[in-house]
Amino acid sequence: MPNRVTNVGYGDRTPFLSSTASAKLRAEIDEQLDQQVLEWYANVPEAAHLEGKNVDSAYYKRNLIETAWRIRMLRVSEAKALVEIAKTSPEAAQVWANYEQEEMLHDELFIDDLAKAGVSREEFLATEPYLSTKLLTGYFSYLLDHEGPLGVVAYSYLVEYVNVKLEPKKLEALKQSVGEANIGGQINHSHTDINDDHPGEVWAAVRHLLRSQDDIDAFKRYLREHQQILAQYFEELYLDTIARAEKQPA
Known part of the structure; x- marks a missing residue:
């Protein structure tokens, strides 16, 4: 009788991409992201607002609030992704677990800055996340239920x-x-991303999860x-802060 145990990552775990092919693909992916950044600046309202000299206080505070909520909500899905990753690639699971360990509590870093901006923890907790944040969280759930963990890991590579x-x-x-x-x-959050090479860490997990050309196409x-x-x-952030203020009578 054959062993009935499955989904424990004991099959052929040879990476689909060699080290050279992985480096070549990563360079291609990075070029795609560079182009997406250009599109971002061209099409997203006030995309460079926080890089300017006159930062809108409401925009700044609400972005910190939403960043903390995104970390809190997405870490639930990202923890669930670890289970799915472990079923196919223990190597990717080990990398992903370490990455999540480093990122898991970074919501507190943004909440600390909120306090310095005059927003209490109670006020933060009373602020409901935007619909777009809920939709992002829902997309993660969809991916895990119907397409697998690769799309969740892709998000982390993009943001890192x-x-x-x-x-x-x-x-x-x-x-x-x-x-x-x-x-x-x-x-501190930025120093962790840079000094711990989070893009490289996430890519190491990506390499183990890419098993075919179809996976590569899906990742893009x-x-x-x-x-x-x-x-x-x-x-949504722009309309709720800067645009709303501009509509107020002088």
């Missing part, structure tokens, strides 16, 4: 790559507009879809 590329510039601007003493949590598609949902959030 973009954060390492763009966050230093934004933080330098915020030091001038908000004050360096008031953005310590955001600085996930990156585009995640950006569309994130764009919805930033449009």
